[in-house]
Amino acid sequence: MKYEEIVHRCFRCGYCKFTEDYHDFNCPTYRKFRFETFSPGGRMWLIRAWLNNEIRTSERLQQILFSCATCANCAEHCVFTFKDDLVNIFIAAREKLVDEQIIPPAVRDYFKNIHTSGNPYKEPEAERGKWAEGTGIKPFDAQEYLFYVGCVGSYDERAKKIARSVGNLLLRSGLSFGILGEREHCDGNEVKALGEAGLFQHLAEQNITQFKEIGAKKIITLDPHAFNAFKKDYKELGANFEVSHYSQVLAHLLQSKRIPLASYKARVTFHDPCYLGRHNGVYDPPRQILKSIPGLELVEMHQNRANALCCGGGGGNFFTDILGGGEDSPSRIRVRQALDTGAQIIAVSCPQCAKMLEDALKAENLTERLDVLDVSEIMNRALA
Amino acid sequence: MNPILQALADVVGKDHVSDQPEEMYFYARDPGLMPPHRPDYVVVPRTVEEIQAIVRLAAREKIPIVPMGAGMALTGLIIPLKGGIVLDMKRMNRILEVNEKARYALVEGGTSQGFLRAYLDEHYPRLRHSIPDSPGTATLAANVMIHGQGRLTQQYGFNSDMVSGLEVVLASGEICRIGSCAVSPDWFSKGAPMPDLSGLFLGWFGATGILTKVAVKLYPKKKMREVEIFVTDKEDLVPAMVYELTHTEMVEDINVFAQPRPMIFKGNHHLALFFTGDTEEELEFKRKLIWHALDPFIKSKDGGFMGLPPVMKPTLLDMPQRSVSRFADVKRGGGFEYSGPIILVDKYPQCTRKITELADKYNLAYSGMARIIGRGHCMMYGFAFTFNRADPDMMERTRKALHEVSEFALSVGGVFWKPTVEEQQMALEKMDPHTRALMKMIKQNLDPHGIMNPGNWEVA
Numbered sequence: 001m002k003y004e005e006i007v008h009r010c011f012r013c014g015y016c017k018f019t020e021d022y023h024d025f026n027c028p029t030y031r032k033f034r035f036e037t038f039s040p041g042g043r044m045w046l047i048r049a050w051l052n053n054e055i056r057t058s059e060r061l062q063q064i065l066f067s068c069a070t071c072a073n074c075a076e077h078c079v080f081t082f083k084d085d086l087v088n089i090f091i092a093a094r095e096k097l098v099d100e101q102i103i104p105p106a107v108r109d110y111f112k113n114i115h116t117s118g119n120p121y122k123e124p125e126a127e128r129g130k131w132a133e134g135t136g137i138k139p140f141d142a143q144e145y146l147f148y149v150g151c152v153g154s155y156d157e158r159a160k161k162i163a164r165s166v167g168n169l170l171l172r173s174g175l176s177f178g179i180l181g182e183r184e185h186c187d188g189n190e191v192k193a194l195g196e197a198g199l200f201q202h203l204a205e206q207n208i209t210q211f212k213e214i215g216a217k218k219i220i221t222l223d224p225h226a227f228n229a230f231k232k233d234y235k236e237l238g239a240n241f242e243v244s245h246y247s248q249v250l251a252h253l254l255q256s257k258r259i260p261l262a263s264y265k266a267r268v269t270f271h272d273p274c275y276l277g278r279h280n281g282v283y284d285p286p287r288q289i290l291k292s293i294p295g296l297e298l299v300e301m302h303q304n305r306a307n308a309l310c311c312g313g314g315g316g317n318f319f320t321d322i323l324g325g326g327e328d329s330p331s332r333i334r335v336r337q338a339l340d341t342g343a344q345i346i347a348v349s350c351p352q353c354a355k356m357l358e359d360a361l362k363a364e365n366l367t368e369r370l371d372v373l374d375v376s377e378i379m380n381r382a383l384a
Numbered sequence: 385m386n387p388i389l390q391a392l393a394d395v396v397g398k399d400h401v402s403d404q405p406e407e408m409y410f411y412a413r414d415p416g417l418m419p420p421h422r423p424d425y426v427v428v429p430r431t432v433e434e435i436q437a438i439v440r441l442a443a444r445e446k447i448p449i450v451p452m453g454a455g456m457a458l459t460g461l462i463i464p465l466k467g468g469i470v471l472d473m474k475r476m477n478r479i480l481e482v483n484e485k486a487r488y489a490l491v492e493g494g495t496s497q498g499f500l501r502a503y504l505d506e507h508y509p510r511l512r513h514s515i516p517d518s519p520g521t522a523t524l525a526a527n528v529m530i531h532g533q534g535r536l537t538q539q540y541g542f543n544s545d546m547v548s549g550l551e552v553v554l555a556s557g558e559i560c561r562i563g564s565c566a567v568s569p570d571w572f573s574k575g576a577p578m579p580d581l582s583g584l585f586l587g588w589f590g591a592t593g594i595l596t597k598v599a600v601k602l603y604p605k606k607k608m609r610e611v612e613i614f615v616t617d618k619e620d621l622v623p624a625m626v627y628e629l630t631h632t633e634m635v636e637d638i639n640v641f642a643q644p645r646p647m648i649f650k651g652n653h654h655l656a657l658f659f660t661g662d663t664e665e666e667l668e669f670k671r672k673l674i675w676h677a678l679d680p681f682i683k684s685k686d687g688g689f690m691g692l693p694p695v696m697k698p699t700l701l702d703m704p705q706r707s708v709s710r711f712a713d714v715k716r717g718g719g720f721e722y723s724g725p726i727i728l729v730d731k732y733p734q735c736t737r738k739i740t741e742l743a744d745k746y747n748l749a750y751s752g753m754a755r756i757i758g759r760g761h762c763m764m765y766g767f768a769f770t771f772n773r774a775d776p777d778m779m780e781r782t783r784k785a786l787h788e789v790s791e792f793a794l795s796v797g798g799v800f801w802k803p804t805v806e807e808q809q810m811a812l813e814k815m816d817p818h819t820r821a822l823m824k825m826i827k828q829n830l831d832p833h834g835i836m837n838p839g840n841w842e843v844a
Contacts, residue, residue, distance in 0.1 A: 008774040011712035011719065012415050014454055014521035021505065022498025022520045033399070034428045034475050036455075037406050049409050060404045079706040080713050302506075326399075 002092040006082050007048040012041035016074035016086070019307040026073045026303060028310045028330035029064075032323060037064055040074035040086055047093045057102045065093050066104055067323045069330070070193050070315030071274040076306050094195025103195075106320035111196050114186055114203075120319045121155040129181025131160035137167045140178030145170075145249075146216035147177045148230075150223040151186050152318070152351045158358060159351030163222055165376040166246045170220070172383070173258040175249070177220065185210070187221075189229035189275070194316040201237070204229070208239045218242045220249050224276035224350045225314075231280060245276055247349045247375055251285035254292050254379075263295035264382035269343035270298065270375075271334065271357065272308035273350035286349045286375045293382045299341045309334050311356040318352045331360035339370060349375045388445060392427055392469070395437045400428045400475070411452070411462075411470045415712075416721040417771075417783050418460025418804060423450070423470040430475050432551070432559065432596045439594065440557035442469060442835050450837045451590040453494065453526030456518045458721045459804045461530065461589045465839030471594065473523060479503050480597070483570070487511060487602040488548045490571050493525040493595045497704065500524060504602070512536075512605035514543050517705045525595040530802040531587050533755050533764055535658070535703055536603055538630070538637045541758040543600070544586045547574045551597035552585055555831045560593070571599035584826060589802075590837040592830040606660035608667050609636075611700045614655040614678055616687030619737070622653055622754075623730040625687070628677040630760040634670040635659055638756040642736055644749070645714075653736065654690070656700060714749050717772025721782060723789040723807075724766040725798035729756065735765040738792050743769070746781040764801055805839055812843055 017027045017039050025031050030039040037046060043064060049055045068090050075086045097103050098111075113120045119128075129139075131154060140146050147170060153163040170177055188203035211219070219241050221227040230243040253259050268290055276282045283305045290298045303309050312330035317323045323330070335357055338346045348354045351374070358372045373381075385393075392401040402408075403425050413420035424447070429435050442449040448468030455462045464470055473494030481490040482504070489511075491500060497513075498520025504511050514534030516527055527534075528544040540546055549563035549571035562581050563574040574582040585593050616622065622640055629635050637658040644650045657674055661667035681687045692700075699707050712720045727735065736752050743750040746769075753766040767789040771782045790807050793800065794814060800807040812820055824843035830836075 008772075009713055009716060009718035011709055013456070013519040013709040013712070015519055015706060015709065018498055018520055019502075021502050022496070023502040023506070024499075034472070035402060035407055035410075035426065036472065037410050042410055045410055046406055055405050055409050058405065060406045064406060079709050082713075 001051060001096045003085055003089045004051060006085060007044055007051065007089060009080065009082055010041055010044035011080070012045055013079065014039065014041055016040040016078045018077055019303055020077060021307070023302055026307060026309055028069045028071055028312050029067045029323060031309070031330055031333060032326070032328050038067065040078070043068065043090055043093070047089065057097065057100065062097060062102065062104050063322060065090065065097065066107055066194070066320065067317065068315050069274070069310045069312055069317050069323060071310035072278040073310065076278055091193055091195055095197050098195040104320065104322060106322060107194055107316065110194065110316060110319050111191065111199060114191055115199060119151040119155060119186055121151065123155050126182045128154045128184050129179060131163050132167060132179055132181065135164055135167050136171055138178045140180055140214060140216065142215050143176040143178045145175060145177035145218045145220050146211065147179050147220045148187070148222065148226055149179060149184065150221065150226045153222040154184065156351065156355060158355050162351045162354060162374040162376060165374060165380050166222055166250070169250055169253075169259060169376055169379055173253040175253065183210070187226035187229045189225040190316040190319065192229065192233060193314070194320070200233070204234050204237050208234055208237060211239070211241060216241065218244070220244050220246050222246055222351060224273045224280070225352065228275040228279050245282060245285070245349070247276070247285040247289060248282065250376065250379065251288040254289060259379070260384040261293055261379065261382045262384040264293050264378065265295040266345050266378070267297045267299060267343045268345045268347050268378065269301050269338050269341045270304070270347045271301070271311065271338065271353055272305055273348065273353050274308070274310050274314050276349060277308060278306055286347065289375050289379060290347060293378065296378070296382070299343055301337045301341055303337060309337065311353045313352040313356040318356065325363065329360070331356045332364055335360045335364055335366060335370065339366060344370065345378065346370060346372045347375050347378055348372060388441075388447065389425060391441055392425055392438065395434050395441070396427055396429050400430070402426045411472070412464070414455045414458060414460055414462055415719065416458035416460060417779060417786070418463055421463050421465050422467065423464040424467050425469045426472060427469055428472045428475045432553065435471065435553050435594060435596055436557045436559065438469065438471065439553055439555065443555060443557065443833055446833055446835060448835050448838045451594045453523030454496065454519065454521040456522045457526070457530055457802045459802050461802060461840065465805065468835070473525065474521070476596070481571070482508055482511070482602070484508055484511065486570065486572050488571055488599050489513065489602055490549070490597060490599040491524055492597060494523055495525070496521050496523050497527065501703065504605070508602075510605055511602040513600050513602050514540065514546055515703050516543065517708045519709055520704055524600060525598045528586055528598060528600070529589060529595060533757060535637050538635065538756045538759065540601070540603070546601040547582060547586065547598060548572050548601050549574055549599035550582055550585060550595055552593035553596050554593050555833065555836050559596070563599070565599065584830065589840045591827060591840045592836060606666075607662045608664075609658065609660045609701060610667055610671070611692070611697060612657045612671070612674065613690040613692060614657065614687055615652050615690045616655070616681065617652050618686050619653055619733040621681065621686055622655070622732045625655060625678060625681060626729050626756055626760055629655070629657065629674065630756065632673045632677050633759070634673045640732065640754040640756075641751065643751040644743075711751055711768065711770055714770040715772045715778070717770070717774060717778070719773045719779070720768055720770040721786060722766040722768035723786050723793065724764045724801045725793035726757070726762050726764055726801050727793065727796065727798035729754070729760050729763045731796050731798070732763070732765070734796055735767070738789070739767050742767070742785040742788055746785045748778070748782060748785055808841055
């Protein structure tokens with residue numbers, strides 16, 4: 001297994017479970033299950049035991065490894081020099097399980113759907129661009145920017161609204177951009193996170209080739225997960241694109257006054273998506289957007305930025321739901337944290353977070369008290 | 385389903401009990417060097433009532449029961465030596481009360497040191513507790529149960545001395561309150577003016593009862609905290625230096641450390657002196673007195689204050705000190721263990737010579753650290769060796785070195801702190817026979833079925 005030479009170095013001291021200030025446990029799976037085995041240190045010790053044949057591959061081990069949301073809280077707070085490899089180690093363990101073909105059915109089905117349909121929803125590729133019908137958004141044809149929407153934004157009903165919302169703002173700004181529509185392929189971020197390195201490589205190479213062929217040099221992603229894959233993993237495969245998350249682009253367009261805003265009165269708290277924040281250090285642009293809206297009051301949850309609690313959708317859990325629901329699920333804890341701020345709106349900048357938190361609001365019976373809105377949707381409400 | 389597992393699931397819910405190999409593997413061991421032993425069940429309870437029900441079940445079925453905090457004692461105290469149920473207490477982590485004026489906090493039995501620190505920082509910025517340098521996950525209950533020490537130990541003694549009340553679930557499943565809380569709604573004293581019954585539980589590692597609530601004393605938190613390091617290469621003078629420093633009553637915390645790396649540290653003894661103030665004037669006043677106390681040693685050229693590199697100060701002022709855990713990776717191997725006998729400060733020279741002797745003998749990387757307790761009444765001298773978890777030979781050499789430390793500590797009048805089972809037996813053997821008999825009587829009466837963390841403090 002990759003990183004095998006590191007796994008014995010975990011002292012299981014548990015700093016990885018916390019926020020920086022010890023305010024709360026911040027590992028989503030530990031918050032949910034509360035056995036040490038579901039903490040980063042627990043995983044490290046179990047992976048070592050597994051490699052040493054002291055424990056066998058089991059359904060429980062699969063649950064422990066595949067429930068990890070790859071949120072990188074552990075990498076943020078671990079005190080050791082190998083901290084940056086923690087998430088990679090957990091992914092490497094998943095890769096080994098994939099190699100051995102011993103994976104949970106939900107993970108197997110996810111891979112199968114990507115392999116056969118090109119998306120996790122088993123929807124026709126031809127319908128990828130339907131979200132944009134009637135918006136006036138043009139297919140990509142050598143415009144300055146390619147707006148890459150991804151599987152969730154293309155097929156999930158809630159996420160499609162966010163895609164349209166971002167698209168509308170980009171149109172309003174006069175930015176030169178286009179979309180791939182039915183030509184778009186899965187970015188593969190979750191394929192990689194779930195341990196299917198071969199399928200990920202295929203998807204990445206397919207996308208890199210296509211982007212090069214159509215002359216896409218600047219890419220705007222809807223989803224922080226795609227942003228992460230393009231920015232980090234594709235780069236390792238030779239890609240050389242300028243990649244931005246839409247929040248960065250919108251913040252810039254606002255700053256250059258290309259999107260005029262009127263006021264929007266609301267008390268809003270912002271939930272940092274892990275693949276935008278901890279994984280890529282992008283914390284400010286969504287906040288800059290919110291702060292630039294007259295009448296909007298931004299209030300922070302105690303656990304914010306690098307200490308934000310993951311919604312639980314990362315690492316493929318959005319699709320596989322191995323982390324699962326219940327009162328202690330991270331998404332439900334997160335909406336309770338948002339409620340504590342007195343906010344009326346939880347702002348997000350990730351379609352997966354939007355869906356996870358909306359479902360959590362329903363489960364917590366908080367839909368009368370809180371809304372989940374994408375940053376772009378709030379901007380649209382504030383348009384002059 | 386196994387009827388015991390079913391019974392436990394009926395108490396805590398099926399998601400909070402496990403008999404799966406993964407949990408049995410993990411909870412069979414701690415990060416130290418003690419041999420593992422698997423539990424039969426791991427339970428993560430949420431309420432005192434659940435613990436009572438589990439203990440009653442364990443008593444009925446004669447199943448051992450081992451309470452666990454973060455498991456960071458490193459000496460195997462949470463290893464279920466005779467199997468049974470491990471109770472992972474960390475789900476019981478609520479802070480129940482902070483009495484600001486009386487300066488105490490009441491917390492549940494699984495509350496971590498980190499939680500209390502963060503809570504006080506946020507809500508009571510003028511209060512603090514004696515936070516140890518074990519990781520933030522370490523629980524208050526486990527820490528006082530092992531007579532831990534912390535950042536206020538130089539002034540106020542062991543962290544267990546700072547307990548101001550306990551709630552205990554006895555081996556019968558009954559709840560017992562210890563201290564003022566037994567007769568009053570307030571948790572200000574663990575004993576006085578009544579008989580102090582806390583000694584029936586503190587230091588027993590759960591062998592006489594399970595702590596479900598702990599009240600700890602809080603202390604003034606000054607706005608500023610500083611550290612100075614005095615360096616000497618004369619280990620024989622360290623006790624005298626500590627004596628002078630403690631006489632000033634200006635130093636909050638004194639740690640003396642000696643380690644071979646980096647190279648400039650080798651052969652030197654570093655007295656890390658922590659002090660606090662609400663104003664620059666207060667801080668400066670204390671600094672002057674501290675410097676003045678050590679003047680004679682500077683004049684005799686036996687030591688001097690070290691200029692602290694900018695990166696070192698935040699590391700030293702960190703609470704808990706994350707750098708302590710980093711010692712585990714010195715050999716890129718994820719392990720360290722230390723024996724930390726409680727011993728007179730004047731034994732410092734012997735201790736420091738012993739650790740270098742053992743490090744040479746067994747070819748180990750080491751760090752010696754003395755934490756002064758109660759203005760010099762005694763100290764904890766940590767004989768710490770780091771090891772590579774993937775190197776069985778190095779692990780065995782470390783075990784041998786620590787065994788020699790145990791023999792050495794007893795021979796020079798030390799008493800084991802958080803002793804391994806082997807050290808417990810060594811201590812019992814050396815103990816006054818009447819004291820030993822008293823311990824046996826206490827254990828037999830409080831744990832008639834021998835189910836409470838069996839193997840620990842067992843008098844033959």
